[in-house]
Amino acid sequence: MTPTITVSRWLDLLQSAGCRVTAPRRAIVELMVGTSRALGPIEVFDLGRAEHPGLGLVTVYRTLEKLEELGLIERVHLPDGCHRYLRTADGHQHLLLCTTCGLVQTFAGDDLDPLTGKVASDTGFAINEHWLQFFGTCPDCRKPISTLSES
Amino acid sequence: MTPTITVSRWLDLLQSAGCRVTAPRRAIVELMVGTSRALGPIEVFDLGRAEHPGLGLVTVYRTLEKLEELGLIERVHLPDGCHRYLRTADGHQHLLLCTTCGLVQTFAGDDLDPLTGKVASDTGFAINEHWLQFFGTCPDCRKPISTLSES
DNA sequence: CTTGTATTGAAAATGATTTTCAATTACAAT
């Protein structure tokens, strides 16, 4: 699906959920659909103002919250304690994140269901979520600044 | 190693690092050594005041930071975005956390080194950290309140 | 085009964490 079609789909889903389609929301949706980086609220705010200069930070928070409710984006947590938002991948994916620029790649990891079941029965916990995430530095961020390609 | 000996060892390590051993620090160290729950700063503050009533929240933050620097405790992140501190386990362990009370269990998961190497060479990332964590509800927190045992 | 209501952005409020600072205290050197 092309980015343009995905943007329309997200806006339709917003409308189906009883929300209005407004310029600020459109700007934020375009951003989140178009990027392959995990973005924090301030980044969305800064990038969004390029599209829609009047955009307010409060609207960013509210829109991200709504997109998360709809399952279109999800929070990812980083080692430093910050969290950012990321377009939800199809199916449950394991994540590889660049801690410098936020670039995200997904990878097909091991199937954790058997391990989850074993740990649950060993411990008596009811397990309802897991994280398998790798963190590192992406190829671009590993390069010296002089040779950096545009993102 | 008994908890008492571990407390002494932590205090010795603090001193070796050029820090002074004070009553507030002793209270916080005893807490972190003695619990099997991941505790947030406010929890440490509240529990610590039982031991040392004058304890200030600022001191809690500073002491936890120092213990983390020394590698004696580590931050764990939770799905809701909060983070708590946990006595560092021997070797790298995978964690199972109760999202209700913070109880932590470690489990021997799959060895992720081969997968890490594969993902690194597939993507060109330099991978330097990973999380494999399960979240759920521990046996005690699953029980109705009337039958709760003391922790 | 009019109208009702969801949405907006600014400002204020909140909550977590950090910084500043004067008073205190551990502890090394007498």
Added chain:
DNA sequence: ATTGTAATTGAAAATCATTTTCAATACAAG
């Protein structure tokens, strides 16, 4: 034991992220 000094303390203020409040605005249904 006493003392000097630098590390440490807790309170208050500052900072930063996030949420709430609210009056003005703008979407979309009729």
